[in-house]
Amino acid sequence: MNRSLSMGACVGMILMAAVASAETVAGLPVHIQRLSPEVVRVWVGDAISSTATVAVATTKGVLVVDTTGNTVIDGELRGIIARELGRSDFKVLINTHEHGDHTGGNGAYADCDIVGHELVGAGMAAAQADKAQSLAWYATRIPELERELAAQPAGSAAMATLQEQLTVTRLNHEALASKNKPVPPTKTFSDRLTLDMGDTAVELYYIGGMHSASDIAVFLPKHGLLLTGDTMSDKWLTDTPGCLASFVARAGVRHDFPLLLENWDLLLAKKDAVKVLVPGHWNGELSRDGFAARVEYVRTLWNGVNRCATEGGDLAALQAELALPARFPALVASPGFSRENNYMTILALWTNVTGQESAADRLYALVDEGQGNEAIGAVVTERGAKPARYFFLEGQINYAGYRFLQEGKVPQAVRIMTVNRDLFPESWNVHDSLGEALLAAGDAGAATASYEKSLALNPGNASATEALARIRNGAAVPGTNVR
Ligand SMILES: [Zn+2]
Structure with a gap:
């Protein structure tokens, strides 16, 4: 559907159009995007909101950020990355967060150091604990997709989309049903970590709270690349943004907002050193202004909630004061925002601050x-x-x-x-x-x-x-x- 995807509209001048070759993995089209001579971004699918893996050649070996979620696909993509970068000395895999569509393919890099936030492993284990429920979901979802697919006119766009969804769903089902155990990070951190990859420093910042408990940002000063995982996107390239669809703090997820804001500020302070922001899924973009607006938004809510809680104020009045249309008119139609997400985020912050x-x-x-x-x-x-x-x-x-x-x-x-x-x-x-x-x-x-x-x-x-x-x-x- 979007084979000639161009990222040129993004802040990055160094981005080049993604190339969709006739190459396929598990029946899915492969996309290869060069971010620089030493950095490549790969993903599968034209219509599904799949995770994009970023791979960087360094003097200490190849560094990979995120897997697409399935060892079959990721094993093949590893070969494609090796071919594109002209080397196969894979050393480090980084997970931007715990979700299965970013960690499910870790097994394809089990020979590497796997780096992530200290909560990634717990998140993966919790998902595994729901295995029986997930298997039951697949058991109904696969025949459902098959029926929907059979009902589409041959050659239609809807048919192509459903075919991709079905292929990925089947692969993920097989992976879950197999005896293969999840492969969690082997090296974890809590606040910040810098990896020494020879000529390439890799700065990791904890930015959990608005997507999952374990999100991190990955900054590569040498390439001016800031990888933000699934935390935000201010432009969607398809009408199915998937994980990038919402910007919201969820109840029940551990949040450390002071640390989140501190780390976001450190990233914003890099200003022009950040040349390109890269979300974790191929079908989203993020501009520096969009990033700054989202940081400012969370800071405003955080300060408002703290002030109200300190003064013994009323939560309902605070909800009205910080309502999206009233207080943030510029964000009303911005990707990831909604009245409901705003309401939920204020509640989550309130619970976090007051313990109520x-x-x-x-x-x-x-x-x-x-x-x-x-x-x-x-x-x-x-x-x-x-x-x-x-x-x-x-x-x-x-x-x-x-x-x-x-x-x-x-x-x-x-x-x-x-x-x-x-x-x-x-x-x-x-x-x-x-x-x-x-x-x-x-x-x-x-x-x-x-x-x-x-x-x-x-x-x-x-x-x-x-x-x-x-x-x-x-x-x-x-x-x-x-x-
Ligand atoms: Zn996610």
Whole structure:
């Protein structure tokens, strides 16, 4: 689809167009991009968002950054790299982070030092622990892709895309089902590390937090190359950006934001010494301005969260203050950003700074377990406590109610939405949502009262007006309007 991929629009003048030869690996087209006489970037596929491996010739041997995720493919790509660089003395493999599409092919470099952040191994082990679940996923996904493929007109672009997806999915399935064990890094670091590769210094910086727990950036001063893994991209070359699709801090992932910001600053301070920024997948680009804007964004959120937490401020008010359209209009349409990602990132930072838990998550768990009013009350009475154990967000608790509705757990939805109504009695939206749950439960009388209360608080609430009309007309059949 994108065989004549040009990276010329990127900041790098030294980039040359990728060459798609007739060469294939495992039935997938191979792309070879020269970044300099001593640096080559290779990947497979035209349509899939595959990982691009960067290989550098140094006086101490060949250095490789990331595998494509599969030892079959990576074993063949290793041969292609050797041919392109004219040497086969592979010495070091670096993993930019723990994800399988960057580490799954490590076995093809088991004779090398494998370098990564100290959390890469744990991330790989956690993925391995989910092996049974992943195998089950492949068992349904492969026939599904086969059916989709069979339904496409021969020679269509959709057919070519599906064929690539199917090829890679089958290979990854075989690799997972095999007895081959994952090959984690043999040399790890926590904050920063510089590798001496003779004529080429290789600077490694921990930049985990916005993609996975273990991301690093790799800077090669000699070549002016900054490899940023999957952490960000400000231009997508296809409409399926894959791992580059979001820029967000995820709950449950270990974050060290002071260190992240410190290391980003060190990289930004290099200014013109950074000539080209290279994301970890072939179908993304990153400009220096895009990088700087993302650093500034995270710094603003981090400072805002710390200030608010220190002053004992309100998280909901902070969410409004730091809302994407209001505070960062220039980033609204920028790749990787969304209102939801922004909201999630603020929550993750808040949890990181305050150590507080989400009341919504706790309440959801308690209601789902069928716990009594005492357990629910113990959480609710914590609201406003100092120090606070939980943070209470009306929108998050409301969302938990809709989660129950989607799961068909109507009584649980009514229960958690009732708790939310009691917590936020002045919110027209919680009354509206509760009305919906009550209607789903078949209690038209209580639903009517809830919708009427919502309308009293917000006469412009059209959804309540419509729901009341439907109830009056008898059109609102209980249990059928669950969404
Ligand atoms: Zn990734």
